[in-house]
Amino acid sequence: MRDEFFALIDRLPNAGEAERQSLEAQIWERFGVERAVMALDMSHFSLTVRRSGILSYLGLIRRMQVITKPIVDAHGGALVEFHADNLMAVFPDVPQAVDAGIAMNRAFELQMKPDGGQMIEVAIGIDFGRFLFVDGCRCFGDTVNTAFKLGEDLARAGEILLTPGARARLGAAFPHPFSEQQFSISGLELQTFNVQHRNPK
Template identity: 40%
Template structure:
């Protein structure tokens, strides 16, 4: 289980010291890395249809749906040894010890959301897209992650993943077994950045390689 022990105050003090003493930046950077750096899988979930649903039914309707998403998703994150970092608007951010745990949790969340949707009116159905990265990040306090893979996972989960899609960054893909038929490579572009991502095509395939 990944846990955070380092405070934002400590992090901000070190950043200020780095600004105040540029001649000591190398030593301060090493200290920051030693205290805050973790290598893990990053999970970013984004709910679909925020603008349309809010315009049609009002913000309270959508806030209720966000609450339902959290109630369903957070126990699953814990079940697969992950840690919820934060929830912002209709996004859920978490970290996992490895990519396969993040993928397994993602499929479990999609499965449970689909099951709940069958018993709800269409306007209350919840659909999500998920981006997964892997690499070194700075874990600050209990509610923030910083790093390139965090940024890439956000772009995949928030901007590029469609309903019920799970997209992996190239670094996350390198952490799993490359069985044919399980993964679909995608050449994507956003904000002028070219991305190579991989869509997880089947739960069956992932179950076989987990």
Template identity: 35%
Template sequence: MTDADELAELLAQRRRAGTDRAATDAAIFARFGRTQAVMFTDLVGFSRLVEAFGILHFLQLIQESEALFLPLITAHHGLCLKREGDSLMAVFDQPRDALACAAAMVAATDAANPGRVPEERIAVCIGLGYGTVLRVGDHEVWGAEVNAASKLGEEMAHGGEILVTDLFHATMPDRTWAPHGTLFDTRPVYKLLNETASL
């Protein structure tokens, strides 16, 4: 039985009348729950660049960015679970590793961009969350911090910005942060300020 099948069976059990949902939920989290940092990356300007220069131009930038980012994820003890379009999703056991990787990604793009024409520059937006997630199989991760990191990386961050959830922020009060609005109208968001050399 695969992890996905096992989870499906537990969720079916959870739906049955008379089921002790608290016990079933505890069983699900005991089997699949992990505390991890979640990273989402997104490249700047997908629609604009595709419209102006064609999909092959942007696919080239995706390939170049992955050549920069994937080794950094591995070097910082992370695991890339998904590559979808111009986005990456990775997990890390330690939030400090996730933040150091994010800073290294921004530094790598800064180093790669000088001398390039604007349409060939790589600019990355990064969102980070930290908390309990459900890891199912080799490529699936679910949880509130997954959703939050995705929202930060794909919608709220601008090029070169690293945004984190309140839960991620709480793990590293020694870093220099600036408040950066709210997520889902209730949760504070923080932006890492330019102190990447100390990571």
């Protein structure tokens, strides 16, 4: 599948208008999906490396990977990749993605440091829409980019941020409230919904 995808992509630069439209239609027909994308980013990278060294942080990355993979699987998701201290996963719909994000946060809350602090904290972004999903290991599209924007740049430790499109996929029975947040980045206004998933202390 991957070779087929890139063979079609390679033909685009030299294609005329009619052929380009035909190629794009083939690519979206063959590889386009409509699903939820989760982007997870570990928090406090620079501070942790400065305090404890890169090897200690690599150990935390591995622990994050070991914890999150079974949770993705249990919620019907597909792990696309681990890259550095990031995770990308695809889910059939937003409820599964959000439930997985909540389960991950709760699992990380149990990973305590000797001083009693939480060992691993993550920020999560979720979007829903159409994108290109290639061979289970490549994702391309605005939905993917937006999920990463939320997870890497906007969400703080412990937060799960949703786009309006993702929020709309959650029914009235969803048990957690939201707080609406507005962000302005490079002249773009972004509306997000922060899932209030933490239990009251």
